Amino acid sequence: MARILLIAEHNGTSLSPSTAKCVACAAEIAGAEIDVAVFAENAGDVAAEAASLESVSRVLSNDSAANRGALAAVLAPHIVAMADSYDYIFGPSTTFGKDLMPRVAALLGVNQVSDIMSVEGERTFKRPIYAGSAVVTVEVPAGVPVVATIRTASFRAVSAGNSAPVETLEVSADVPEHTRYIASETGKSDRPDLQSASRVVAGGRALGSEESFDLIYRLADKLEAGVGASRAAVDAGYVPNEMQVGQTGRIIAPDLYIAIGISGAIQHLTGIKDAGTIVAINKDEEAPIFEVADIGLVGDLFNVVPELTEALD
Amino acid sequence: MEKILVGLKRVVDYNVRVRVKGDGSGVETEGVKMSINPFDEIALEEALRIKERGEANEVVVVSIGSGDAQQQLRTGLAMGADRAILVETGDVPDPLSCARALLEIVNRENPELVILGKQAIDNDNAQTGQMLAALWGRPQATFASKLEFSGSTVRVTREVDAGLDVIEVDLPAVITADLRLNEPRYVKLPDIMKAKKKPLDQVPLAELSLPESPAIAETSFESPAARERGIMVDDVAGLVGALKDKGLL
Structure with a gap:
């Protein structure tokens, strides 16, 4: 036993x-x-x-x-x-x-x-x-x-x-006083939780700004998907850290993962390698994300993503 | 506070694409670029900023490993640490032994604060800081993205899966640094020259007489199962079609 x-x-x-x-x-x-x-x-x-x-x-x-x-x-x-x-x-x-x-x-x-x-x-x-x-x-x-x-x-x-x-369960160990919980700030979101969502749409540095990330949110909402990001996008301040997918962020396994403007550094790929289907949208056809993507589309995300969002109507 | 102790681990550089050796006995580290673990660099940067604000008098960097780790300690001195300690051994031991070795250094140095990286990017264990805090019987604040000092306590904002947690801990304490705590400075050439004159003490690990640790055996290494390269589509219509074919839309 x-x-x-x-x-x-x-x-x-x-x-x-x-x-x-x-x-x-x-x-x-x-x-x-x-x-x-x-x-x-x-x-x-x-x-x-x-x-x-x-x-x-x-x-x-x-x-x-x-x-x-x-x-x-x-x-x-x-x-x-x-x-x-x-x-x-x-x-x-x-x-x-x-x-x-x-x-x-x-x-x-x-x-x-x-x-x-x-x-x-x-x-x-x-x-x-x-x-x-x-x-x-x-x-x-x-x-x-x-x-x-x-x-x-x-x-x-x-x-x-x-x-x-x-x-x-009764516990007898002493409770230390040297550590005190103060508060939690959880990102308020109506979207599915990134960790458990069956679909995730994620954006990378190619989004270029916090505002551009709206493209990601709109597509995610259409798909009822959770939203993730690469470390580069978090580093650049486009999104908060709790959205980071990869070695130093979340390790996720959704049925569908759509990587947009994410080059696919090994540190990011480790966070998604158990995903069911990986879709990559990137304007650089040499991007390593295409080596692991099940479906790849080379194109400018600023054209492709709005078009895809509309196509899902 | 008087003193901050910062741990620096020598690791394969972040940009190196690591490969498993043909015989599965380990990963190829021969001739690859080595650096300070990026999270440890953030830990050191934070300690230096605390000192520069006048809230600490001395920053001591410590590493555990072979003599080669002196390079990383010298880089730490060039960033601005005051002195360095190398706990010398062959290969870096298991996390529990590292934590026990750090505790010995803590007992010699009596720092009010120990800052380590949240994880090393080689073994990805994320254990040593928490273990040191446990053995020391002191608070831990892991994955820190913001520190606010007030007397003998520090309020720490922690990056957790759900967002941010704020906790308050009494000093002395162990803090582990997350990515967004700060952006480490670049080392300037004159600082590298100056760092050569700063003290770097070497302590053989054996001299610390640590108890035998039940190390976890690493029996074989392999490359991860590779994902197959899939199909390329030409346009959005093709993408939507491919997703429908897979039953995903």
């Missing part, structure tokens, strides 16, 4: 889609018995959602005002206090999991496997390095817990339909 603890990610009221993908990864480990821990101010709804995920054995639900903002310094000691009962401790490779899990690993005196993209054996995994230019097979030594983050774009979410028991 492989006892697995998965730390749920949520926004305070609903479970993040990353969690169902992490469950899918965990379920690939032979003999997996998966507990999902929910740390929240009011964990009820999130815990119920987690309990509905296939392959989950049990949900452990912890309510505390200190859980607000999901501070790693607050959560890590709780997870460490539970660690004795588990062979594996998993979290998503999102900013939430990337912040939290290494703190857990260090307190347990172990290294972490970052960004699991496939399960190769009980303690053997594949993960990307150098922005996905290489894939390394890693093996966690015997006798220590496996602490890892999971590259969610590599796994298909498990379905809902389960009704795992939800148990109240």
Whole structure:
């Protein structure tokens, strides 16, 4: 039996889609018995959602005002206090999991496997390095817990339909006072969430300005798509960083990805290589994006994008 | 504050297209351009700006690795760091060992602030800063895009998937730098000359007597599954047709 603890990610009221993908990864480990821990101010709804995920054995639900903002310094000691009962401790490779899990690993005196993209054996995994230019097979030594983050774009979410028991989790670890949550500013948008959208339209530096990005938004709205951007577009200040797709931004796997005015640096491609269909629109026929695109169109985006938007009417 | 410690990792330069060796034993690093990890450069730039505002007296850069990492430390000194420490070893060890080594340096130097890059662009682990904070028993503020100091606390804006988080941490603390924290300065030739005279201490890793770490074995390397080059269409009508053929419209 492989006892697995998965730390749920949520926004305070609903479970993040990353969690169902992490469950899918965990379920690939032979003999997996998966507990999902929910740390929240009011964990009820999130815990119920987690309990509905296939392959989950049990949900452990912890309510505390200190859980607000999901501070790693607050959560890590709780997870460490539970660690004795588990062979594996998993979290998503999102900013939430990337912040939290290494703190857990260090307190347990172990290294972490970052960004699991496939399960190769009980303690053997594949993960990307150098922005996905290489894939390394890693093996966690015997006798220590496996602490890892999971590259969610590599796994298909498990379905809902389960009704795992939800148990109240009491935690005894002290809450540190040296770290305080102040506030969150989330980009208010009616568009589908970039991370989980089935269609994504993304723009690059060739847009040339914040204003020109309207072309991207209009096409995205027509397609009911999420909106992403290359690092170059973020760097240039056209869009906020939460829209960045690639090595240092989001790793996504939509059914359809339309890259507009994005040259296709390896750092960007690593963020989209699991997309179903990649469409590239670029005026430079030599752009590396065309080497990975399923459908390519060489042309000036300022003509092509409005025409495409109109054609979708 | 008295002192800021900044970590600098020597990595394959951002612009190098990395290839896996034919025998799958690693990636080709022979003869390729090496640089300071870009996120570490941002970390150092932030430390220098804090010092230049008069909010810190000294900036110390530290690297862990072979003697070759002296090049990156010299670049850090040329950017404006006051002195450098190289924890000398062969290959860069696992993140936990790096964090333990940094903790030893922290205990010797007693900085009020440690700034590291949010991840190194070679192994993409994104672990060392959080691990150092854990072992040190101090706050961590990862993926920082803005720092505001006030007495012995710092308010940190963090780049998270949903947007921005703001947290407040007491010093001493560990901060990891994200892309938009600042734009690092260019090094000028006279500064490179001056940097040669700045102190660079070398400490053998073995001298730190770190506990044995359960390192994760890297058993084989491969190139990622390549996506096939698809079709080219001539115009928007062709694109719409191709999308319809695939059932995407």
